[in-house]
Amino acid sequence: MTEQNRPEVLFLIHDVALAGEPHGIMQLAAYGKRKGWVSRVTTLKLDYLAEIEERPPQLIAASFMSADYPGFKKAFSAIKAAFPAIPMIGGGPHPTFDPDCVEQLALDAVCVGEGDQVFELLLERVEQGQGFAGLPNIRTKGNPHILEPLAHLDELPFIERDFFYEKFPIFARFKLKSFFTSRGCPYRCTYCFNASYNDMYKGMGKILRKRPVSDVINEVLALKAKYPLEYIRFADDVFQVKADAWLEEFAERFPKEVGIPFYCLMHANNVDEAVVSLLYKAGCRSACMSIESGDPELRKLMLKRNTSQQKIIDAFDLFNSYGINMYTNSMLGIPGAGFEQELASLDLSIRCKPKYGSFTIITPYPGTQFHDICVEQGVLPSDASDEMLQSTRETSVLTCFNEQEKQMQIKLLKLGPVTVRFPVIKPLTLFLVQKVPDNRLFSLVYWFFRNYLFSKYIVPVQFGTKEKVELIWRTLVEDFLQLKKS
Numbered sequence: 001m002t003e004q005n006r007p008e009v010l011f012l013i014h015d016v017a018l019a020g021e022p023h024g025i026m027q028l029a030a031y032g033k034r035k036g037w038v039s040r041v042t043t044l045k046l047d048y049l050a051e052i053e054e055r056p057p058q059l060i061a062a063s064f065m066s067a068d069y070p071g072f073k074k075a076f077s078a079i080k081a082a083f084p085a086i087p088m089i090g091g092g093p094h095p096t097f098d099p100d101c102v103e104q105l106a107l108d109a110v111c112v113g114e115g116d117q118v119f120e121l122l123l124e125r126v127e128q129g130q131g132f133a134g135l136p137n138i139r140t141k142g143n144p145h146i147l148e149p150l151a152h153l154d155e156l157p158f159i160e161r162d163f164f165y166e167k168f169p170i171f172a173r174f175k176l177k178s179f180f181t182s183r184g185c186p187y188r189c190t191y192c193f194n195a196s197y198n199d200m201y202k203g204m205g206k207i208l209r210k211r212p213v214s215d216v217i218n219e220v221l222a223l224k225a226k227y228p229l230e231y232i233r234f235a236d237d238v239f240q241v242k243a244d245a246w247l248e249e250f251a252e253r254f255p256k257e258v259g260i261p262f263y264c265l266m267h268a269n270n271v272d273e274a275v276v277s278l279l280y281k282a283g284c285r286s287a288c289m290s291i292e293s294g295d296p297e298l299r300k301l302m303l304k305r306n307t308s309q310q311k312i313i314d315a316f317d318l319f320n321s322y323g324i325n326m327y328t329n330s331m332l333g334i335p336g337a338g339f340e341q342e343l344a345s346l347d348l349s350i351r352c353k354p355k356y357g358s359f360t361i362i363t364p365y366p367g368t369q370f371h372d373i374c375v376e377q378g379v380l381p382s383d384a385s386d387e388m389l390q391s392t393r394e395t396s397v398l399t400c401f402n403e404q405e406k407q408m409q410i411k412l413l414k415l416g417p418v419t420v421r422f423p424v425i426k427p428l429t430l431f432l433v434q435k436v437p438d439n440r441l442f443s444l445v446y447w448f449f450r451n452y453l454f455s456k457y458i459v460p461v462q463f464g465t466k467e468k469v470e471l472i473w474r475t476l477v478e479d480f481l482q483l484k485k486s
């Protein structure tokens, strides 16, 4: 079959951000490739209707989160009205936690949970001109779904990136690329989808699954042969939970066979000398380890992060002693947090000495326990729309804070990173946060230090002039749009 008459799937996503490549659709594209399908991608920010008109695909597959629900709802209606014959399916976090949404959306079906086992079956149905009812993990209008056990990661094809890089070449040129070595997280933080996800899949397979070391190495080498690659971001929720045989093999082989430094995410509870020394040996040169709140009570009761203050400090000290550049995040605006508790987060961040200490506003994403807690406590406005619950960099939507408190949180979010890096300015920061109204200069300071610290210490990759200009423009747009409501 020639490229021209191969069937096509058009993936529809909300937008692209340099912070991460859309692994979910790239994984599905790999299954499509195996079946002889061509993948394309577009976003809600582009003229997707014109793209469909110009080259109608055989299937449209959208991946969306709750925060993007309103935009996708409109898009599905517009697409269905213009192209009623093209089958359209939705997947990702929102349909997983609200599969009934298929009844309200102009979609033919939604995929609940992992789409690995079903995507090829789905393509076969399209080839045969049949509907999707009865397929595992698939809910169609009026037909419930049956959940399949979790996928075995050693059976996954390597993700397919070419179609995405062709559409968005800056990602191909960007010398940082992301990979996964695992799926799943054993923790149950209230503000995260993993707790609900783990409940949904309880008894249906191992939650925390690791790929064979050889697969990870071979995937990186294959990509390195094709695209520029200087630094790796392992995007696993928690890269490693202990110094086990997997980490020992990885630490032995990865530096010899790949030899590219990497960044990963860790949880302080899983950090000890054995883990950090193996990570360093493997090539870990930067890592993210969230504090989330400097107040132990809030951390434990509101967030279900059962990590002591001392454990957090010891974990950072250990990473710092190996010269691994640390990035941490703390969430402001947790119900029950007054100025004292917000300052505790700033102080703990300063004590932990990360190279980049960021701050966000906690967001009650629908489908998380934290959302339910906010509803129970009556701090979520009854008219809160999904659009209001979408950003961790906008003023809090919670009613337990007055306008002045919300403004202080957002000013701390903006001035926190520079203060954590240069603690000597803390008195000035406190003065500005308490006495000076929020303004564009704070946003500019935030934008500059966020991008400077991140690119200097956390993902230190080299850019050509063209990339630099494009990146500056993109980060400016992304940051200022995110901060638009503050």
Ligand code: SF4
Pocket: 185, 186, 187, 188, 189, 192, 193, 194, 195, 237, 238, 267
């Ligand atoms: S450790 Fe991270 S990924 Fe895991 S549940 Fe908590 S927030 Fe989610």
